[in-house]
Amino acid sequence: MSKGLPLWGRFGGGFMFLINYIKTVFSTVKSMLVGMRRTGYYFTHHKEIITEEYPDNRETMHLPERFKGEVVMPHDEKNEHRCTGCTACELACPNGTIKVVTKFDITPEGKKKKAIDKLVYHLELCTMCNLCIVACPSDAIKMAQTFEHSVFDRSQLTKVLNNPGSKIMDGVE
Amino acid sequence: MGQMISLSEISKIIDNWLRATFNPTWTLIIEMVIAGVCVIGLFAVLGLVLVIMERKVSAWIQIRLGPNRVGPKGMFQSMADTVKLLVKEGLTPDGADKFLFNLAPLIAIVVAMLLMAPIAFARDFQMWDINIGVLYVSAVSSVMVISILMAGWASNNKYSLLGAMRSGAQIVSYELSAGLSIIAIVILTGSLSFNEIVHSQVDGWWIFKGHIPVLIAFVIFIIAATAETNRAPFDLAEAESELTAGFHTEYSGMKFALFFLAEYVNVFIVCAIGATLFLGGWMPFHIGSWQGFNQVMDYIPSSIWFMGKTFFLIFLIMWFRWTFPRLRIDQLLNLEWKYLLPISMFNLLLVTAMAILGWHF
Numbered sequence: 118m119s120k121g122l123p124l125w126g127r128f129g130g131g132f133m134f135l136i137n138y139i140k141t142v143f144s145t146v147k148s149m150l151v152g153m154r155r156t157g158y159y160f161t162h163h164k165e166i167i168t169e170e171y172p173d174n175r176e177t178m179h180l181p182e183r184f185k186g187e188v189v190m191p192h193d194e195k196n197e198h199r200c201t202g203c204t205a206c207e208l209a210c211p212n213g214t215i216k217v218v219t220k221f222d223i224t225p226e227g228k229k230k231k232a233i234d235k236l237v238y239h240l241e242l243c244t245m246c247n248l249c250i251v252a253c254p255s256d257a258i259k260m261a262q263t264f265e266h267s268v269f270d271r272s273q274l275t276k277v278l279n280n281p282g283s284k285i286m287d288g289v290e
Numbered sequence: 291m292g293q294m295i296s297l298s299e300i301s302k303i304i305d306n307w308l309r310a311t312f313n314p315t316w317t318l319i320i321e322m323v324i325a326g327v328c329v330i331g332l333f334a335v336l337g338l339v340l341v342i343m344e345r346k347v348s349a350w351i352q353i354r355l356g357p358n359r360v361g362p363k364g365m366f367q368s369m370a371d372t373v374k375l376l377v378k379e380g381l382t383p384d385g386a387d388k389f390l391f392n393l394a395p396l397i398a399i400v401v402a403m404l405l406m407a408p409i410a411f412a413r414d415f416q417m418w419d420i421n422i423g424v425l426y427v428s429a430v431s432s433v434m435v436i437s438i439l440m441a442g443w444a445s446n447n448k449y450s451l452l453g454a455m456r457s458g459a460q461i462v463s464y465e466l467s468a469g470l471s472i473i474a475i476v477i478l479t480g481s482l483s484f485n486e487i488v489h490s491q492v493d494g495w496w497i498f499k500g501h502i503p504v505l506i507a508f509v510i511f512i513i514a515a516t517a518e519t520n521r522a523p524f525d526l527a528e529a530e531s532e533l534t535a536g537f538h539t540e541y542s543g544m545k546f547a548l549f550f551l552a553e554y555v556n557v558f559i560v561c562a563i564g565a566t567l568f569l570g571g572w573m574p575f576h577i578g579s580w581q582g583f584n585q586v587m588d589y590i591p592s593s594i595w596f597m598g599k600t601f602f603l604i605f606l607i608m609w610f611r612w613t614f615p616r617l618r619i620d621q622l623l624n625l626e627w628k629y630l631l632p633i634s635m636f637n638l639l640l641v642t643a644m645a646i647l648g649w650h651f
């Protein structure tokens with residue numbers, strides 16, 4: 118502090134410091150007000166509330182589009198599915214939930230063709246990771262939104278996804 | 291005033307009747323008992339009301355419904371909570387210092403009771419019109435930290451101790467800026483008595499009369515008050531994500547309930563003080579020369595004005611809690627020592643200049 122110049126230098130630095138300081142204070146206050154405006158909006162707009170009063174509104178409840186409940190295989194009205202038995206889903210599944218049991222059909226031309234006998238799905242092992250759905254080349258399986266899966270015996274959780282007597286749709290290879 | 295019977299009239303009637311019936315000593319004792327019962331009753335009501343209010347406010351802010359099973363729209367939830375706490379076992383850990391462990395929650399609640407004494411709840415309705423009310427409140431409120439330190443130390447638990455130490459650092463530092471912002475009003479009023487501070491706002495609340503410096507003092511007071519009551523975003527003393535529950539980790543049942551109640555009562559008290567200092571206490575809202583409007587405002591009882599302002603501030607503090615994330619301990623101390631304290635010191639200078647030059651209305 119004994120020399121004159123550094124003092125002025127310090128003063129100049131102090132000035133910059135002061136400006137930054139005031140800027141920090143203002144930007145902080147501003148960002149806090151932005152946050153409070155958002156929460157204040159939610160506080161006053163009760164139609165935004167997303168709580169589902171579940172057992173009470175069981176009939177009318179609304180599940181998010183991406184909610185994943187279990188793997189199912191859609192069938193059309195002729196009891197046909199799109200599964201070719203390629204086992205890609207079985208390979209994709211990280212925890213061995215799916216077991217594809219294949220058989221060989223005889224086509225009208227007398228050739229042998231691979232098809233599924235059963236697509237066994239162990240719900241109790243499934244983590245709903247969606248990997249099998251992504252892996253399936255012919256969009257044969259998808260995620261359903263059912264979620265009330267409690268049963269008294271775990272053997273009931275082992276499901277066969279293709280309906281009995283179903284066969285593959287025409288044109289799906 | 292020709293309005294319905296006010297709290298001050300009720301208290302006068304009781305006082306006159308007691309004086310006519312008993313000798314002065316007994317009158318004093320009976321009045322003290324009545325005041326004590328009223329305070330305990332107020333505590334119980336505050337606990338019930340503030341807990342359900344907090345749960346509903348937090349729910350709506352977080353786009354939830356909140357409690358909705360007990361009573362209409364869940365309004366009796368806090369009573370169910372109270373019953374649960376009452377029947378729970380109050381455990382004292384084996385390694386704890388039993389005496390201090392059991393004393394700490396009592397100190398917390400006694401401090402909260404002491405703080406009620408000088409607060410003016412309505413026109414001429416005050417338990418103790420002490421002429422250094424502001425000083426008394428800031429002195430007694432710092433005893434609060436002793437109960438927290440005591441609880442943390444006596445629990446013989448590392449989380450409790452960490453929480454208590456944090457709370458100590460926090461309250462000691464935020465007391466400064468809370469004090470400085472209170473002094474701003476004391477300078478403008480020239481009095482430490484709550485009664486006189488309220489009366490000085492008869493022609494306008496300080497937050498309107500005092501221009502920007504008082505507004506800054508008000509904001510700093512609210513921040514410091516939130517910190518002093520250990521509420522989020524300053525709830526490092528509890529910090530449930532890192533310290534389980536901080537200083538009251540080991541407490542259960544009624545002993546925990548006392549800490550819980552003390553927290554809410556303290557919120558009420560700091561908000562009452564903030565309302566008294568900055569928002570005119572029980573003074574009705576007046577606009578300059580609008581006689582008709584002012585008279586309508588006068589018809590609202592003063593106790594309603596006081597409670598309305600206090601609950602507005604309580605809502606503000608709850609709004610903070612559910613909006614901002616918790617600060618880290620170094621950020622917390624930075625905020626106080628590098629921002630709030632310098633700003634409030636500079637602000638105090640402005641207020642003093644304003645008071646000397648008479649720049650307020």
Ligand code: SF4
Binds near residue numbers: 211245250
């Ligand atoms: S969702 Fe995941 S865990 Fe479940 S069957 Fe498909 S790949 Fe396996």
Ligand code: SF4
Binds near residue numbers: 199200255257258
């Ligand atoms: S469900 Fe899809 S991936 Fe799995 S075997 Fe059938 S076609 Fe292949």
